[in-house]
Amino acid sequence: MSTGKVCKKIIAMFTIIKRPAFPLVLLLITCFAKPVKAQQALPKEYTALQTDTARMRFLAKAIADSLDGGQLDQVLDWSRLGLAMAEKNKVDTMKGIFYFNIGKAYTYKYNKFDSAIFYYKKVPAYFPDRNRKYNVFAIREIMDRYADLGNKDSCFVYLDSLVAFIDTMPDNHPKKVTLSQSIATNYEWFGMFKTAIKYYQVAINGDRQNKNYAGLGLALANLGVLYSEMEDTHKAIQYSAEALDYLADVNRPYMQTAANLASYYADLENYDSAAKYLALSDSMVQQLNDDEQRVVNGNTLARIQIAQKKYDAAIKILDSNLAFLAQNDDKINKCKTLMTYATLDTSRKQYDAAKKHLTAMLDLARQSDFKIMQVMALQNLALASNSSGDYKAAFKYQQEYMRLKDSVANDKAKADLNDLEISYKTLQKEQQIALLKKDNDIKDLQIKESNRLRIIYILIIVFLAALFALIYYQRNRRNKIETEKIKAELQTQVLRSQMNPHFIFNCLNSIENFIMQNDKRQASDYLNKFSLLIRSILDSSRNEVVPIAKDMEALKLYVELEQLRFNNKFSFKVYVDPALSGGDYLVPSLLVQPFVENAIVHGMAHSEEKDLNLTVMASLEGDKIKYTIQDNGIGREKAKVYNMQNKPYHKSVGLKITEERINIYNEQPEKKESINITDLYDEHENPDGTRVEIILKAI
Structure with missing residues (x-):
């Protein structure tokens, strides 16, 4: 894949950030509210009131109007004033309302989420009925604020409470629809996309039944964004286009959704459709005078112009965006703009300029802990450095990219689990x-x-x-040639099916041991690696053979699992001949795994020696691939004695099955020279491990 295509693909993945300060679903607060002018002081109507009860009701109404209109300056002061009166008069319901409004002020005016949570937690005590509005929405606010703080465990405590609350409601119940949107947003934020889709669909179905078309549009738009995050651009377009029909009267979501559609079509290199939706968004940008969205749309337009080789026009837009972003703290859009600029530089073969923009992006992403942005920057820095001939820098950036990519992949695996x-x-x-x-x-x-x-x-x-x-x-009537052919095919399948359950059973046994020992960290680490390995095995099982590089990656994962199982008792090294790794050679999947397992379980597991090590080498020798598995364990003789004493009735068939697989693969079922096992001895003729050599035909 060319550098330009990589850049475009990665930019497309991050057109929308998963959790903005105000989620799209909450824009209903501002979209349908009547604008209320901020009241800098209490009006005359308030001072004319004679009782505290009347004053509290007046304040509650004024605060609600201010929140609906996005006028937050006086919310905190008025809420504290109302709370003082409620405490003086011991009116519990009004206490709960004013505590809720104080939490709102700390959330949306001051962005102090810890303080907001403190006050929201006081609210449910004054509304024991779970169906009361303030009880439910206080719990929702606590859930959202813990998500803002990145506290997944606390967030999920309240999320589970809301899930239990809406489970028994009819699908069209207004609270179920509203809360499903919030629940989906939080699942999406923590990468649990399948569950998020489920709750977005609940909201969509409820809004359809209730004919709440504005809410339906928002739910569809959010679902489109989620599919974009999952890199399913066609579904992202499908739901976003449907959402646009319902958002015609909701200016800001309409503007953002049209911009999203422009970006999705640009991802598919359908620039005519991208320009069409970009024009729709731009018209709303002009109406709302939204500078932030102007930057987002400018980046999309620059991508289109880069594809059309209108480089000067793209430079003008990107320079304007960077000048605007220099005046504010919008780091995410600055990263995306720098990424787009790097795409432009790469398209013009100006690799030094591309590296300059990517380095600035990387520094900014590190400051803000944007892991995905760091991955993007490092990958493209490696590509740009390689293109400019700076191979040392390219190697450095590639190593950093792989490390960070693995970290992000582990986080994704946990979310999938x-x-x-x-x-x-x-x-x-x-x-x-x-x-x-x-x-x-x-x-x-x-x-x-x-x-x-x-x-x-x-x-x-x-x-x-x-x-x-x-x-x-009917089977007996088949001719002999067809029978022999089916028999050979079935034999290979049986051999593979026998090996995989044997291996999986051992892994599950190890996980169970960690769980029984209450070693949660080790159990979690083991389970994450195990899930990655199982995914690799399932992917490989579709084919008779797999690339040797992919097979060695799976083998490394297996050994890492065994190292965890045996408390890192031994070290592991692997060497693959560059001629193999760079030559697209194919081998049967996990063919050498049983020999590696034998070396670990029988050769090193029972050894009391230190500095135990296991080495696996794969080299190309003419038209053959040679594997060498060597350990410095107790050797076969001592292992045999140990097994006779401790496992007298155990009969292993793993190696026999593997030998048959090798012979069938090499098309020499009657020959044994494909495998050579050598017992190793030290200078005192003491057993010093085992070396296994396997010869395969190279394809």
């Missing part, structure tokens, strides 16, 4: 509800169905027997 756990719990809950609803009917039907089931079972048995006889008869 959490997503699966939520899905499993949801499925269990749905099954329990369904069972409870049908329990009485099932009891009545059991007696009536017993005889019918007995007849059905008999018929099934007769049918299966007849089917088996028919299949057996």
Whole structure:
């Protein structure tokens, strides 16, 4: 992939940041509210009131109007004044309302989320009924603020509470629709996309039933953004385009959604459609005089102009964007602008300029802890350095990129596991509800169905027997050549299916051991690596052979799991001949894993020596690939004695299966020279490990 295409792809991934300071779903606060002029002092109507009750009600109404209009200057002072009166008169309901409004002020005026949480937590005590508005929305605010602080565990405590609250509601209940949007936003923020999609769909279905078209548009737009984050550009376009039809009267979301569509079409290099939606967004930018969105749209327009080789026009836009961003603290848009500029530089083959912009982007991303932006900058710095001939710098940036990419991948793996756990719990809950609803009917039907089931079972048995006889008869009629061919294919499949469960069982055993020892960190680390390895195995299982580089990556993951299992008792080194790694050679997946497992479990696990090490080498020798697995463990003889004493009834078939796989792969089922096992001894003729050499044909 060219540098320019890489840059465009990465910029497209981050057109929308996952959690803005005010999520799109909350823009309803400002979109439908009547503008209220900020009241710098209490009006005459307030001073004319005679009772504290009337004054508190007046303040509560004035604060609500100010919040709806986005006029926040007086909210904190008025809320404290109202709270003092509520405490003086011991009016609990008004206490809860003013505590809630104080939390709102700290949230949206001062961005002090810890203080906001402190006051929101006081609210539910004054509204014991969970269905009361202030109780529910205080919990939602606490959930959102913990998410803003990055405190996932605390956020999910309140998120789970809201999920339990809406589960029994009808799909079109207004609170269920509103809260589903907030719940989806938080799942999305923590990378749990499948669960987020579920709750966005709940909101969409509810808004359709209620004919709340503005809310429907917002939910569809948010779902489009989520699919963009998942790099499913076609679905992002589908939902965003549908959202645009419902947002015609909601200016700011309409502007942002049109801009998103322009960016998505630019990702697909459909520049005519991109320009069409960009024009729609720009018209609204002019109407609202939104400078921040003007920068976002400018970056998209620059991408289009770069693709059309209108470099001077793109430079003018990007210089204007950088000049504007220098005057404010919008770091994310500055990073994206610098990324776009680097794309322009690369397209013009001005690699030094590209490195300058990418370095500035990297520094800014590090200051703000934007991990994904750092990954983007490092990857493209490596590409730009390589293109300019600075291979030393390219190697350095590539190493940094790989390390950070692995860290981000681990975070994604954890989020995927959490997503699966939520899905499993949801499925269990749905099954329990369904069972409870049908329990009485099932009891009545059991007696009536017993005889019918007995007849059905008999018929099934007769049918299966007849089917088996028919299949057996037809199979015997097949000719000998076809039978031998199927037998060979099945043999390879059986060998592979026998190895994988054996390996998976050992890994699960190790995870269980950590869990039983209550070693949560090790268990989590082991489980993360295990999930990555299983994914690699599943990907590889679709093909008879895989690239050797991919196979060695899976082997490394396996050994890392075993190192965790044995408390890093041994070290591990791997060497792959550059001629192999750079030559697109293919090998059967995890072919050498059983020999590596043997070296670990039988050679080093029972050794009391220090400095134990395991080495795996793969080299190209003519038209053959040679694997060498060597350890300095106790050797085969001592391992055999140990197994006879401790596992007298254990019979391993893993190596035999692997030998058969190798022979079948090499097309020499009767020959044994493909595998050579050598016992190693030290200078005193004491056992000093084992060396295994495997020869494969190179393809």
